[in-house]
Amino acid sequence: MDNENIVYPALEVHDLTVAFDRKPVLWNIDLTLPEGKLVGIVGPNGAGKSTLIKAVMGLLPLSSGYVKLFDQPINDVRKRISYVPQRESVDWDFPASVLDVVLMGRYSKLGLFKRPRKADYDVALDCLKKVGMEAYINRQISQLSGGQQQRTFLARALAQQADIYFMDEPFAGVDAATEKAIINLLRTMTEAKKTVIVVHHDLQSVTQYFDWLLMLNTRLIACGPTSTVFTQQNLQETYGGKLTLLSDVGDLIRRENFPNREGVTRKVL
Numbered sequence: 001m002d003n004e005n006i007v008y009p010a011l012e013v014h015d016l017t018v019a020f021d022r023k024p025v026l027w028n029i030d031l032t033l034p035e036g037k038l039v040g041i042v043g044p045n046g047a048g049k050s051t052l053i054k055a056v057m058g059l060l061p062l063s064s065g066y067v068k069l070f071d072q073p074i075n076d077v078r079k080r081i082s083y084v085p086q087r088e089s090v091d092w093d094f095p096a097s098v099l100d101v102v103l104m105g106r107y108s109k110l111g112l113f114k115r116p117r118k119a120d121y122d123v124a125l126d127c128l129k130k131v132g133m134e135a136y137i138n139r140q141i142s143q144l145s146g147g148q149q150q151r152t153f154l155a156r157a158l159a160q161q162a163d164i165y166f167m168d169e170p171f172a173g174v175d176a177a178t179e180k181a182i183i184n185l186l187r188t189m190t191e192a193k194k195t196v197i198v199v200h201h202d203l204q205s206v207t208q209y210f211d212w213l214l215m216l217n218t219r220l221i222a223c224g225p226t227s228t229v230f231t232q233q234n235l236q237e238t239y240g241g242k243l244t245l246l247s248d249v250g251d252l253i254r255r256e257n258f259p260n261r262e263g264v265t266r267k268v269l
């Protein structure tokens with residue numbers, strides 16, 4: 001076969017274990033994600049969702065296993081990766097304007113000591129327009145609302161023009177209109193063959209938002225098309241006693257009318 005026609009997965013994780021102070025918080029994770037999907041990662045608090053994306057990006061040491069992005073080791077494809085961290089993990093008092101932050105997204109393309117050029121400013125402004133933040137370009141980031149901070153970080157990620165995006169709870173603290181705007185933007189990105197991986201907490205919106213779903217609770221419970229893996233059994237395995245009213249999600253599954261779904265009896269765990 002012609003090598004140029006081989007389509008590699010966007011992400012492959014093999015036998016990945018991550019530990020803090022020798023205590024594993026992720027065990028033997030094996031998964032593959034195809035290119036161009038909007039992927040949700042769900043699981044209870046402490047399930048290892050943030051740890052998984054940090055480990056995959058090479059930000060944490062692995063106790064075992066390896067990761068490939070587009071069939072390459074992570075160090076060879078860093079420029080193709082973009083990361084939106086949890087909003088509360090960022091120092092928003094750092095003195096920088098909205099435009100400064102979005103231009104930071106261009107630095108990996110500039111190389112060491114190079115200054116942004118007009119083309120970089122144009123990309124940054126275009127990305128700010130896409131997230132509806134063009135009116136705030138000179139505002140200090142400390143003076144933004146939570147939703148505006150989230151949009152700014154999204155614009156910075158867009159400005160990187162990466163191929164795979166990792167986003168840690170991009171909807172945390174944003175209003176319904178902003179959430180809708182962000183999800184629409186993420187969809188246009190996947191239509192352009194970008195792979196977008198989102199840590200997410202709201203189970204009610206899972207079937208509506210994500211093509212592909214990764215269910216995690218220190219071990220991988222399921223990974224696949226949402227229509228196949230978002231089942232009562234997988235939810236129970238993922239959340240156990242932490243999901244108090246499983247019937248609400250069951251109702252949602254029924255409404256979506258997916259195949260292979262049985263009705264969920266009302267059950268308070």
Ligand SMILES: Nc1ncnc2c1ncn2[C@@H]1O[C@H](COP(=O)(O)OP(=O)(O)OP(=O)(O)O)[C@@H](O)[C@H]1O
Pocket residue numbers: 020021025043044045046047048049050051052
């Ligand atoms: N730097 C660290 N040192 C020690 N333990 C850590 C560290 N970071 C995370 N952990 C632990 O690893 C486990 C997984 O944490 P992680 O933040 O990945 O979970 P999560 O699924 O993203 O949780 P949440 O939904 O609460 O954000 C937790 O038990 C957490 O306490």
